[in-house]
Amino acid sequence: MLLDLKNVSSYYGETQILRNISIGVPKGSCVCVLGRNGVGKTTLVRTIMGLTDKTEGSISLDGSELTTQRTDERAKLGIGYIPQGRQILGKFTVRENIVLGTFASKQETDAIPEICLELFPYLRENLGRRAGLLSGGQQQQLAIARALAVDPQILLLDEPTEGIQPNIVAEIGETLQMLNKKLGITLILTEQHIKVARKLGDSFVMMDNGRVVDSGDISALTDEVVERHMTV
Incomplete structure:
Protein backbone atom coordinates (compact mmCIF):
# COMPACT_ATOMS: atom_id res chain seq x y z
CA MET A 1 0.00 0.00 0.00
CA LEU A 2 1.23 3.49 -0.79
CA LEU A 3 -0.83 5.01 2.04
CA ASP A 4 -1.88 2.95 5.04
CA LEU A 5 -4.06 4.12 7.93
CA LYS A 6 -4.39 1.78 10.90
CA ASN A 7 -6.79 2.46 13.79
CA VAL A 8 -6.59 6.22 13.25
CA SER A 9 -8.52 8.52 15.55
CA SER A 10 -8.38 12.29 15.22
CA TYR A 11 -9.37 15.23 17.39
CA TYR A 12 -10.06 18.95 17.28
CA GLY A 13 -9.24 20.02 20.81
CA GLU A 14 -10.79 17.39 23.05
CA THR A 15 -13.51 16.52 20.53
CA GLN A 16 -12.99 13.22 18.77
CA ILE A 17 -14.04 13.28 15.09
CA LEU A 18 -12.49 10.13 13.57
CA ARG A 19 -12.85 6.78 15.32
CA ASN A 20 -10.48 3.88 14.57
CA ILE A 21 -10.22 4.40 10.81
CA SER A 22 -8.30 1.74 8.88
CA ILE A 23 -7.83 2.30 5.11
CA GLY A 24 -5.28 1.01 2.62
CA VAL A 25 -4.66 2.98 -0.58
CA PRO A 26 -2.76 1.12 -3.34
CA LYS A 27 -0.26 3.07 -5.45
CA GLY A 28 -1.85 4.50 -8.58
CA SER A 29 -5.43 4.03 -7.40
CA CYS A 30 -8.28 6.49 -6.92
CA VAL A 31 -10.23 6.14 -3.67
CA CYS A 32 -13.48 8.08 -3.24
CA VAL A 33 -14.51 8.95 0.32
CA LEU A 34 -18.28 9.33 0.56
CA GLY A 35 -20.91 10.15 3.13
CA ARG A 36 -23.35 12.81 4.27
CA ASN A 37 -22.17 16.25 5.34
CA GLY A 38 -20.50 16.31 8.74
CA VAL A 39 -19.50 12.63 8.95
CA GLY A 40 -15.73 13.23 8.99
CA LYS A 41 -14.67 13.21 5.32
CA THR A 42 -12.84 16.54 5.50
CA THR A 43 -11.27 15.62 8.82
CA LEU A 44 -9.95 12.42 7.23
CA VAL A 45 -7.95 14.24 4.55
CA ARG A 46 -6.88 16.93 7.05
CA THR A 47 -5.65 14.18 9.36
CA ILE A 48 -3.56 12.63 6.59
CA MET A 49 -2.10 16.10 5.97
CA GLY A 50 -1.41 16.66 9.67
CA LEU A 51 -3.88 19.50 10.17
CA THR A 52 -5.84 18.32 13.21
CA ASP A 53 -4.94 18.89 16.86
CA LYS A 54 -4.26 15.29 17.87
CA THR A 55 -3.99 11.97 16.06
CA GLU A 56 -3.84 8.42 17.41
CA GLY A 57 -2.96 5.29 15.46
CA SER A 58 -0.63 4.90 12.49
CA ILE A 59 -0.46 6.70 9.14
CA SER A 60 2.31 5.57 6.79
CA LEU A 61 3.29 6.66 3.29
CA ASP A 62 5.31 4.16 1.30
CA GLY A 63 6.41 2.59 4.56
CA SER A 64 7.40 5.87 6.28
CA GLU A 65 5.47 6.76 9.43
CA LEU A 66 3.79 10.16 9.12
CA THR A 67 2.18 10.72 12.50
CA THR A 68 5.25 12.50 13.91
CA GLN A 69 5.82 14.55 10.74
CA ARG A 70 4.78 18.18 10.37
CA THR A 71 2.46 19.21 7.53
CA ASP A 72 5.32 20.71 5.48
CA GLU A 73 7.35 17.53 5.95
CA ARG A 74 4.43 15.45 4.69
CA ALA A 75 4.20 17.68 1.63
CA LYS A 76 7.89 17.16 0.88
CA LEU A 77 7.31 13.41 1.06
CA GLY A 78 4.90 13.83 -1.86
CA ILE A 79 1.43 14.64 -0.51
CA GLY A 80 -0.49 17.35 -2.36
CA TYR A 81 -3.63 18.81 -0.78
CA ILE A 82 -6.53 20.67 -2.39
CA PRO A 83 -8.80 21.86 0.44
CA GLN A 84 -12.53 22.34 0.35
CA GLY A 85 -13.25 25.83 -0.94
CA ARG A 86 -9.88 25.83 -2.75
CA GLN A 87 -8.34 28.54 -0.48
CA ILE A 88 -6.80 30.43 -3.38
CA LEU A 89 -5.09 33.70 -2.41
CA GLY A 90 -7.25 36.17 -4.29
CA LYS A 91 -4.84 39.14 -4.14
CA PHE A 92 -1.99 37.02 -5.52
CA THR A 93 -1.57 36.40 -9.23
CA VAL A 94 -2.09 33.02 -10.85
CA ARG A 95 1.69 32.66 -11.10
CA GLU A 96 2.23 33.54 -7.44
CA ASN A 97 -0.38 31.02 -6.30
CA ILE A 98 1.26 28.21 -8.28
CA VAL A 99 4.75 29.18 -7.09
CA LEU A 100 3.52 28.80 -3.48
CA GLY A 101 3.16 25.09 -4.21
CA THR A 102 6.80 24.81 -5.24
CA PHE A 103 7.88 25.84 -1.74
CA ALA A 104 6.72 22.44 -0.48
CA SER A 105 8.42 20.51 -3.29
CA LYS A 106 11.50 18.41 -2.65
CA GLN A 107 12.87 19.75 -5.96
CA GLU A 108 13.83 23.04 -4.23
CA THR A 109 13.00 25.30 -7.17
CA ASP A 110 10.42 28.03 -7.65
CA ALA A 111 10.04 27.30 -11.36
CA ILE A 112 6.48 26.37 -12.31
CA PRO A 113 6.42 22.72 -13.50
CA GLU A 114 5.39 22.56 -17.15
CA ILE A 115 2.61 20.06 -16.40
CA CYS A 116 0.74 22.74 -14.41
CA LEU A 117 0.43 24.88 -17.54
CA GLU A 118 0.00 22.04 -20.04
CA LEU A 119 -3.09 20.85 -18.19
CA PHE A 120 -4.70 24.26 -17.92
CA PRO A 121 -4.09 26.52 -20.96
CA TYR A 122 -6.21 29.26 -19.38
CA LEU A 123 -3.73 29.53 -16.51
CA ARG A 124 -0.78 29.73 -18.90
CA GLU A 125 -2.46 32.61 -20.70
CA ASN A 126 -3.36 34.44 -17.47
CA LEU A 127 -0.33 34.05 -15.20
CA GLY A 128 -0.39 37.75 -14.33
CA ARG A 129 -4.12 37.87 -13.56
CA ARG A 130 -5.25 38.25 -9.95
CA ALA A 131 -6.60 34.91 -8.76
CA GLY A 132 -9.61 36.53 -7.10
CA LEU A 133 -10.94 37.50 -10.52
CA LEU A 134 -11.12 33.88 -11.69
CA SER A 135 -14.38 31.91 -11.81
CA GLY A 136 -14.97 29.06 -9.38
CA GLY A 137 -13.98 26.48 -11.98
CA GLN A 138 -10.84 28.39 -12.92
CA GLN A 139 -9.90 28.70 -9.25
CA GLN A 140 -10.28 24.94 -8.89
CA GLN A 141 -7.93 24.49 -11.85
CA LEU A 142 -5.49 26.82 -10.10
CA ALA A 143 -5.78 24.87 -6.86
CA ILE A 144 -4.97 21.63 -8.71
CA GLY A 173 -13.06 15.03 -13.86
CA GLU A 174 -11.20 14.36 -17.10
CA THR A 175 -8.11 16.12 -15.74
CA LEU A 176 -8.15 14.06 -12.54
CA GLN A 177 -8.63 10.86 -14.53
CA MET A 178 -5.61 11.73 -16.66
CA LEU A 179 -3.47 12.50 -13.60
CA ASN A 180 -4.48 9.18 -12.08
CA LYS A 181 -4.49 6.79 -15.03
CA LYS A 182 -1.84 8.31 -17.31
CA LEU A 183 0.58 9.90 -14.86
CA GLY A 184 0.04 7.40 -12.04
CA ILE A 185 -0.68 9.95 -9.30
CA THR A 186 -2.68 8.31 -6.52
CA LEU A 187 -5.90 10.17 -5.64
CA ILE A 188 -8.04 10.34 -2.53
CA LEU A 189 -11.09 12.51 -3.02
CA THR A 190 -14.10 13.26 -0.89
CA GLU A 191 -17.24 13.57 -2.98
CA GLN A 192 -20.96 14.18 -2.82
CA HIS A 193 -21.54 13.47 -6.51
CA ILE A 194 -22.00 9.72 -6.90
CA LYS A 195 -21.73 9.99 -10.69
CA VAL A 196 -18.26 11.54 -10.34
CA ALA A 197 -17.21 8.89 -7.82
CA ARG A 198 -18.31 6.06 -10.07
CA LYS A 199 -16.50 7.52 -13.04
CA LEU A 200 -13.20 8.27 -11.31
CA GLY A 201 -12.96 5.80 -8.46
CA ASP A 202 -11.34 2.38 -8.30
CA SER A 203 -12.72 1.89 -4.81
CA PHE A 204 -14.84 3.71 -2.26
CA VAL A 205 -14.95 4.32 1.49
CA MET A 206 -18.32 5.22 3.01
CA MET A 207 -18.21 7.16 6.28
CA ASP A 208 -20.75 7.90 8.98
CA ASN A 209 -20.22 9.45 12.41
CA GLY A 210 -16.44 9.39 12.07
CA ARG A 211 -16.26 5.70 11.16
CA VAL A 212 -15.93 3.62 8.01
CA VAL A 213 -19.29 1.89 7.58
CA ASP A 214 -18.78 0.37 4.12
CA SER A 215 -15.98 0.05 1.57
CA GLY A 216 -14.95 -1.93 -1.46
CA ASP A 217 -14.48 -1.91 -5.21
CA ILE A 218 -16.35 0.91 -6.94
CA SER A 219 -18.60 -1.70 -8.59
CA ALA A 220 -20.00 -2.41 -5.11
CA LEU A 221 -21.20 1.20 -4.79
CA THR A 222 -24.78 0.26 -5.59
CA ASP A 223 -27.84 2.49 -5.41
CA GLU A 224 -28.84 0.57 -2.29
CA VAL A 225 -25.54 1.42 -0.55
CA VAL A 226 -25.91 5.07 -1.55
CA GLU A 227 -29.50 5.25 -0.32
CA ARG A 228 -28.67 3.57 2.98
CA HIS A 229 -25.76 5.84 3.87
CA MET A 230 -26.27 9.10 1.99
CA THR A 231 -30.01 9.77 1.83
CA VAL A 232 -30.98 12.43 4.34
Missing part, protein backbone atom coordinates in the same frame (compact mmCIF):
# COMPACT_ATOMS: atom_id res chain seq x y z
CA ALA A 145 -2.02 23.30 -10.46
CA ARG A 146 -0.72 24.61 -7.12
CA ALA A 147 -0.92 21.11 -5.62
CA LEU A 148 0.85 19.62 -8.66
CA ALA A 149 3.70 22.09 -8.12
CA VAL A 150 4.49 20.08 -4.98
CA ASP A 151 5.43 17.19 -7.32
CA PRO A 152 3.10 14.82 -5.43
CA GLN A 153 2.86 11.07 -5.56
CA ILE A 154 -0.56 11.33 -3.93
CA LEU A 155 -3.22 14.05 -4.13
CA LEU A 156 -5.87 14.68 -1.48
CA LEU A 157 -8.90 16.51 -2.91
CA ASP A 158 -11.69 17.70 -0.64
CA GLU A 159 -14.97 18.12 -2.58
CA PRO A 160 -13.23 19.10 -5.85
CA THR A 161 -16.52 19.53 -7.77
CA GLU A 162 -18.39 21.54 -5.11
CA GLY A 163 -19.97 24.74 -6.40
CA ILE A 164 -18.73 24.33 -9.96
CA GLN A 165 -20.88 24.46 -13.10
CA PRO A 166 -21.55 21.06 -14.74
CA ASN A 167 -19.41 21.60 -17.85
CA ILE A 168 -16.38 22.47 -15.71
CA VAL A 169 -17.09 19.50 -13.40
CA ALA A 170 -16.73 17.23 -16.44
CA GLU A 171 -13.50 18.98 -17.47
CA ILE A 172 -11.99 18.69 -13.99
Whole structure:
Protein backbone atom coordinates (compact mmCIF):
# COMPACT_ATOMS: atom_id res chain seq x y z
CA MET A 1 0.00 0.00 0.00
CA LEU A 2 1.23 3.49 -0.79
CA LEU A 3 -0.83 5.01 2.04
CA ASP A 4 -1.88 2.95 5.04
CA LEU A 5 -4.06 4.12 7.93
CA LYS A 6 -4.39 1.78 10.90
CA ASN A 7 -6.79 2.46 13.79
CA VAL A 8 -6.59 6.22 13.25
CA SER A 9 -8.52 8.52 15.55
CA SER A 10 -8.38 12.29 15.22
CA TYR A 11 -9.37 15.23 17.39
CA TYR A 12 -10.06 18.95 17.28
CA GLY A 13 -9.24 20.02 20.81
CA GLU A 14 -10.79 17.39 23.05
CA THR A 15 -13.51 16.52 20.53
CA GLN A 16 -12.99 13.22 18.77
CA ILE A 17 -14.04 13.28 15.09
CA LEU A 18 -12.49 10.13 13.57
CA ARG A 19 -12.85 6.78 15.32
CA ASN A 20 -10.48 3.88 14.57
CA ILE A 21 -10.22 4.40 10.81
CA SER A 22 -8.30 1.74 8.88
CA ILE A 23 -7.83 2.30 5.11
CA GLY A 24 -5.28 1.01 2.62
CA VAL A 25 -4.66 2.98 -0.58
CA PRO A 26 -2.76 1.12 -3.34
CA LYS A 27 -0.26 3.07 -5.45
CA GLY A 28 -1.85 4.50 -8.58
CA SER A 29 -5.43 4.03 -7.40
CA CYS A 30 -8.28 6.49 -6.92
CA VAL A 31 -10.23 6.14 -3.67
CA CYS A 32 -13.48 8.08 -3.24
CA VAL A 33 -14.51 8.95 0.32
CA LEU A 34 -18.28 9.33 0.56
CA GLY A 35 -20.91 10.15 3.13
CA ARG A 36 -23.35 12.81 4.27
CA ASN A 37 -22.17 16.25 5.34
CA GLY A 38 -20.50 16.31 8.74
CA VAL A 39 -19.50 12.63 8.95
CA GLY A 40 -15.73 13.23 8.99
CA LYS A 41 -14.67 13.21 5.32
CA THR A 42 -12.84 16.54 5.50
CA THR A 43 -11.27 15.62 8.82
CA LEU A 44 -9.95 12.42 7.23
CA VAL A 45 -7.95 14.24 4.55
CA ARG A 46 -6.88 16.93 7.05
CA THR A 47 -5.65 14.18 9.36
CA ILE A 48 -3.56 12.63 6.59
CA MET A 49 -2.10 16.10 5.97
CA GLY A 50 -1.41 16.66 9.67
CA LEU A 51 -3.88 19.50 10.17
CA THR A 52 -5.84 18.32 13.21
CA ASP A 53 -4.94 18.89 16.86
CA LYS A 54 -4.26 15.29 17.87
CA THR A 55 -3.99 11.97 16.06
CA GLU A 56 -3.84 8.42 17.41
CA GLY A 57 -2.96 5.29 15.46
CA SER A 58 -0.63 4.90 12.49
CA ILE A 59 -0.46 6.70 9.14
CA SER A 60 2.31 5.57 6.79
CA LEU A 61 3.29 6.66 3.29
CA ASP A 62 5.31 4.16 1.30
CA GLY A 63 6.41 2.59 4.56
CA SER A 64 7.40 5.87 6.28
CA GLU A 65 5.47 6.76 9.43
CA LEU A 66 3.79 10.16 9.12
CA THR A 67 2.18 10.72 12.50
CA THR A 68 5.25 12.50 13.91
CA GLN A 69 5.82 14.55 10.74
CA ARG A 70 4.78 18.18 10.37
CA THR A 71 2.46 19.21 7.53
CA ASP A 72 5.32 20.71 5.48
CA GLU A 73 7.35 17.53 5.95
CA ARG A 74 4.43 15.45 4.69
CA ALA A 75 4.20 17.68 1.63
CA LYS A 76 7.89 17.16 0.88
CA LEU A 77 7.31 13.41 1.06
CA GLY A 78 4.90 13.83 -1.86
CA ILE A 79 1.43 14.64 -0.51
CA GLY A 80 -0.49 17.35 -2.36
CA TYR A 81 -3.63 18.81 -0.78
CA ILE A 82 -6.53 20.67 -2.39
CA PRO A 83 -8.80 21.86 0.44
CA GLN A 84 -12.53 22.34 0.35
CA GLY A 85 -13.25 25.83 -0.94
CA ARG A 86 -9.88 25.83 -2.75
CA GLN A 87 -8.34 28.54 -0.48
CA ILE A 88 -6.80 30.43 -3.38
CA LEU A 89 -5.09 33.70 -2.41
CA GLY A 90 -7.25 36.17 -4.29
CA LYS A 91 -4.84 39.14 -4.14
CA PHE A 92 -1.99 37.02 -5.52
CA THR A 93 -1.57 36.40 -9.23
CA VAL A 94 -2.09 33.02 -10.85
CA ARG A 95 1.69 32.66 -11.10
CA GLU A 96 2.23 33.54 -7.44
CA ASN A 97 -0.38 31.02 -6.30
CA ILE A 98 1.26 28.21 -8.28
CA VAL A 99 4.75 29.18 -7.09
CA LEU A 100 3.52 28.80 -3.48
CA GLY A 101 3.16 25.09 -4.21
CA THR A 102 6.80 24.81 -5.24
CA PHE A 103 7.88 25.84 -1.74
CA ALA A 104 6.72 22.44 -0.48
CA SER A 105 8.42 20.51 -3.29
CA LYS A 106 11.50 18.41 -2.65
CA GLN A 107 12.87 19.75 -5.96
CA GLU A 108 13.83 23.04 -4.23
CA THR A 109 13.00 25.30 -7.17
CA ASP A 110 10.42 28.03 -7.65
CA ALA A 111 10.04 27.30 -11.36
CA ILE A 112 6.48 26.37 -12.31
CA PRO A 113 6.42 22.72 -13.50
CA GLU A 114 5.39 22.56 -17.15
CA ILE A 115 2.61 20.06 -16.40
CA CYS A 116 0.74 22.74 -14.41
CA LEU A 117 0.43 24.88 -17.54
CA GLU A 118 0.00 22.04 -20.04
CA LEU A 119 -3.09 20.85 -18.19
CA PHE A 120 -4.70 24.26 -17.92
CA PRO A 121 -4.09 26.52 -20.96
CA TYR A 122 -6.21 29.26 -19.38
CA LEU A 123 -3.73 29.53 -16.51
CA ARG A 124 -0.78 29.73 -18.90
CA GLU A 125 -2.46 32.61 -20.70
CA ASN A 126 -3.36 34.44 -17.47
CA LEU A 127 -0.33 34.05 -15.20
CA GLY A 128 -0.39 37.75 -14.33
CA ARG A 129 -4.12 37.87 -13.56
CA ARG A 130 -5.25 38.25 -9.95
CA ALA A 131 -6.60 34.91 -8.76
CA GLY A 132 -9.61 36.53 -7.10
CA LEU A 133 -10.94 37.50 -10.52
CA LEU A 134 -11.12 33.88 -11.69
CA SER A 135 -14.38 31.91 -11.81
CA GLY A 136 -14.97 29.06 -9.38
CA GLY A 137 -13.98 26.48 -11.98
CA GLN A 138 -10.84 28.39 -12.92
CA GLN A 139 -9.90 28.70 -9.25
CA GLN A 140 -10.28 24.94 -8.89
CA GLN A 141 -7.93 24.49 -11.85
CA LEU A 142 -5.49 26.82 -10.10
CA ALA A 143 -5.78 24.87 -6.86
CA ILE A 144 -4.97 21.63 -8.71
CA ALA A 145 -2.02 23.30 -10.46
CA ARG A 146 -0.72 24.61 -7.12
CA ALA A 147 -0.92 21.11 -5.62
CA LEU A 148 0.85 19.62 -8.66
CA ALA A 149 3.70 22.09 -8.12
CA VAL A 150 4.49 20.08 -4.98
CA ASP A 151 5.43 17.19 -7.32
CA PRO A 152 3.10 14.82 -5.43
CA GLN A 153 2.86 11.07 -5.56
CA ILE A 154 -0.56 11.33 -3.93
CA LEU A 155 -3.22 14.05 -4.13
CA LEU A 156 -5.87 14.68 -1.48
CA LEU A 157 -8.90 16.51 -2.91
CA ASP A 158 -11.69 17.70 -0.64
CA GLU A 159 -14.97 18.12 -2.58
CA PRO A 160 -13.23 19.10 -5.85
CA THR A 161 -16.52 19.53 -7.77
CA GLU A 162 -18.39 21.54 -5.11
CA GLY A 163 -19.97 24.74 -6.40
CA ILE A 164 -18.73 24.33 -9.96
CA GLN A 165 -20.88 24.46 -13.10
CA PRO A 166 -21.55 21.06 -14.74
CA ASN A 167 -19.41 21.60 -17.85
CA ILE A 168 -16.38 22.47 -15.71
CA VAL A 169 -17.09 19.50 -13.40
CA ALA A 170 -16.73 17.23 -16.44
CA GLU A 171 -13.50 18.98 -17.47
CA ILE A 172 -11.99 18.69 -13.99
CA GLY A 173 -13.06 15.03 -13.86
CA GLU A 174 -11.20 14.36 -17.10
CA THR A 175 -8.11 16.12 -15.74
CA LEU A 176 -8.15 14.06 -12.54
CA GLN A 177 -8.63 10.86 -14.53
CA MET A 178 -5.61 11.73 -16.66
CA LEU A 179 -3.47 12.50 -13.60
CA ASN A 180 -4.48 9.18 -12.08
CA LYS A 181 -4.49 6.79 -15.03
CA LYS A 182 -1.84 8.31 -17.31
CA LEU A 183 0.58 9.90 -14.86
CA GLY A 184 0.04 7.40 -12.04
CA ILE A 185 -0.68 9.95 -9.30
CA THR A 186 -2.68 8.31 -6.52
CA LEU A 187 -5.90 10.17 -5.64
CA ILE A 188 -8.04 10.34 -2.53
CA LEU A 189 -11.09 12.51 -3.02
CA THR A 190 -14.10 13.26 -0.89
CA GLU A 191 -17.24 13.57 -2.98
CA GLN A 192 -20.96 14.18 -2.82
CA HIS A 193 -21.54 13.47 -6.51
CA ILE A 194 -22.00 9.72 -6.90
CA LYS A 195 -21.73 9.99 -10.69
CA VAL A 196 -18.26 11.54 -10.34
CA ALA A 197 -17.21 8.89 -7.82
CA ARG A 198 -18.31 6.06 -10.07
CA LYS A 199 -16.50 7.52 -13.04
CA LEU A 200 -13.20 8.27 -11.31
CA GLY A 201 -12.96 5.80 -8.46
CA ASP A 202 -11.34 2.38 -8.30
CA SER A 203 -12.72 1.89 -4.81
CA PHE A 204 -14.84 3.71 -2.26
CA VAL A 205 -14.95 4.32 1.49
CA MET A 206 -18.32 5.22 3.01
CA MET A 207 -18.21 7.16 6.28
CA ASP A 208 -20.75 7.90 8.98
CA ASN A 209 -20.22 9.45 12.41
CA GLY A 210 -16.44 9.39 12.07
CA ARG A 211 -16.26 5.70 11.16
CA VAL A 212 -15.93 3.62 8.01
CA VAL A 213 -19.29 1.89 7.58
CA ASP A 214 -18.78 0.37 4.12
CA SER A 215 -15.98 0.05 1.57
CA GLY A 216 -14.95 -1.93 -1.46
CA ASP A 217 -14.48 -1.91 -5.21
CA ILE A 218 -16.35 0.91 -6.94
CA SER A 219 -18.60 -1.70 -8.59
CA ALA A 220 -20.00 -2.41 -5.11
CA LEU A 221 -21.20 1.20 -4.79
CA THR A 222 -24.78 0.26 -5.59
CA ASP A 223 -27.84 2.49 -5.41
CA GLU A 224 -28.84 0.57 -2.29
CA VAL A 225 -25.54 1.42 -0.55
CA VAL A 226 -25.91 5.07 -1.55
CA GLU A 227 -29.50 5.25 -0.32
CA ARG A 228 -28.67 3.57 2.98
CA HIS A 229 -25.76 5.84 3.87
CA MET A 230 -26.27 9.10 1.99
CA THR A 231 -30.01 9.77 1.83
CA VAL A 232 -30.98 12.43 4.34
